[in-house]
Amino acid sequence: MTTSPPQYQTVQPEAVTNWYKAGRTDQFPVGAGATIKYGDRQIAVFYFPRQDKWYACQNLCPHKLENVLGRGLIGEQEGIPKVACPLHKKTFSLTTGENLNGDCPPVAVYPVDVKDGYVYVGFAD
Secondary structure: OOOOOOOOOOOOHHHOOEEEEEEEHHHOOOOOEEEEEEOOEEEEEEEEOOOOEEEEEEOEEOOOOEEOHHHOEEEEEOOEEEEEOOOOOOEEEOOOOOEOOOOOOOOOEEOEEEEOOEEEEEEOO
């Protein structure tokens, strides 16, 4: 029996109905990603120290359906924060989810909030 991958959808900040407490800020690597579980979904969380900004996206790369984006390289492309799939080098915007160097479908992105030393990821369910 095969199972389909979980459904990921971008959540806009105004649509958040649940702020999931992902962990303490010191539990996440600086300048790299970590993966959290939310229901049956894997979410990659990234901290960009130069910008002092946090981002979250689905961990599932849409190119070959591998849960690897949390291990991807992060950086910027023309000022856009991005993550590159460590297996296939496809890059995705961490603000919009769009594929920046090919014809892959976009990834879902999620709002992130930091309060009192904890990282929260916003979901609409």
